[in-house]
Amino acid sequence: MVAMVRVHKPGGPEVLKYEEVELGAPGPGELRIRQYAAGVNYVDVYFRSGLYPSPVGLPFVAGNEGAGEVTAVGEGVEDFTLGDRVGYLVTFGGYAAERRLPVQRAIRLPDAISYQQAAGMMLKGMTVHYLLRRTFKVEKGTTVLIHAAAGGVGLLACQWAAHLGATVIGTVGSKAKAELAAANGCHHPILYREEDFAARVKDITGGRLCDVVYDGVGQATYPASLDCLRPLGMFVNYGNTSGMIPPIDAGLLSRKGSLFATRTSTAHYLAKRDHLLAASADLFDMVSGGAVKIPVNQRYALKDAAQAHRDLESRATTGSSILIP
Numbered sequence: 001m002v003a004m005v006r007v008h009k010p011g012g013p014e015v016l017k018y019e020e021v022e023l024g025a026p027g028p029g030e031l032r033i034r035q036y037a038a039g040v041n042y043v044d045v046y047f048r049s050g051l052y053p054s055p056v057g058l059p060f061v062a063g064n065e066g067a068g069e070v071t072a073v074g075e076g077v078e079d080f081t082l083g084d085r086v087g088y089l090v091t092f093g094g095y096a097a098e099r100r101l102p103v104q105r106a107i108r109l110p111d112a113i114s115y116q117q118a119a120g121m122m123l124k125g126m127t128v129h130y131l132l133r134r135t136f137k138v139e140k141g142t143t144v145l146i147h148a149a150a151g152g153v154g155l156l157a158c159q160w161a162a163h164l165g166a167t168v169i170g171t172v173g174s175k176a177k178a179e180l181a182a183a184n185g186c187h188h189p190i191l192y193r194e195e196d197f198a199a200r201v202k203d204i205t206g207g208r209l210c211d212v213v214y215d216g217v218g219q220a221t222y223p224a225s226l227d228c229l230r231p232l233g234m235f236v237n238y239g240n241t242s243g244m245i246p247p248i249d250a251g252l253l254s255r256k257g258s259l260f261a262t263r264t265s266t267a268h269y270l271a272k273r274d275h276l277l278a279a280s281a282d283l284f285d286m287v288s289g290g291a292v293k294i295p296v297n298q299r300y301a302l303k304d305a306a307q308a309h310r311d312l313e314s315r316a317t318t319g320s321s322i323l324i325p
């Protein structure tokens, strides 16, 4: 029997149940791994609450990011063997002491990356990779606005964008978060609970505004995010911590400056193995070279997953949170 955190019906953090469950041997094309750490992500909240329906039905084992050691391989697996260190993202079953993992989602970890770092960055870091390198190509001279800049995705995005030579403007919920964002590459933190962030962006940029807005907050920052963009700028909605944005009015995009708008998902950017491998190689280079540090700022025992969700949803966390089996 293996310790896991399962959801039997959608609801609040209390529906995360710590249980002992039979795991079984890996099937064809699967690995069995002993996990050393599992990442906590806002997407886990969406699935737990029922905002997003579970694609694997009920009950499901929560969690979409983690790292561990291969302890068994299924039939037909050739590229991995016992003892290999692997990480993964976006496959249910993360909140567990052990799990089975489709080999197509397994990514070999370099020695320089610890299990805890991997659990704090596989989903968040590869999201930042596609947002900054593929959705909109950030480079020297780009001005970016990153909402929730002190969060898990936010702190990695600020560091990476600054490393690419961008001017980084970020919104944050408190003064302490502003200091943390500033220490992680955010040149201009804005306290968006106190200030009109679109007006501040206008001041900071001398009226030029931003080339791209990365918005994982959603309802609370839309449509003001559009006012932060220069003509032909790109609005990237990639999450909804405050709620989903309403349907986008195409006429509004025209009036605000012939803007581009997209709603992105790892399901499309990281579906292919080639993309997974290329993105993880870039991420590992950034981290092992020191350009991006993984701020694992909250650690919980696996059995305390509900508390991890409470903290995340009450905006009490910064950087990455992990569960330790």
Ligand SMILES: NC(=O)c1ccc[n+]([C@@H]2O[C@H](COP(=O)([O-])OP(=O)(O)OC[C@H]3O[C@@H](n4cnc5c(N)ncnc54)[C@H](OP(=O)(O)O)[C@@H]3O)[C@@H](O)[C@H]2O)c1
Residues within 6 Å of the ligand: 040, 041, 042, 043, 123, 124, 127, 148, 149, 150, 151, 152, 153, 154, 171, 172, 173, 174, 177, 216, 217, 220, 238, 239, 240, 241, 242, 243, 264, 265, 266, 267, 312, 313, 314, 315, 316, 317, 318, 319
């Ligand atoms: N589409 C994708 O491919 C993809 C992949 C990974 C993550 N994401 C998205 O990225 C976003 C960040 O995820 P994360 O796991 O790194 O979370 P996070 O940013 O560490 O945590 C959420 C933060 O959102 C801010 N926030 C603003 N309004 C909020 C509200 N009403 N309730 C709760 N939080 C609120 C808070 O920061 P302040 O206190 O500073 O406001 C809070 O700390 C999420 O929207 C997630 O869904 C998307």
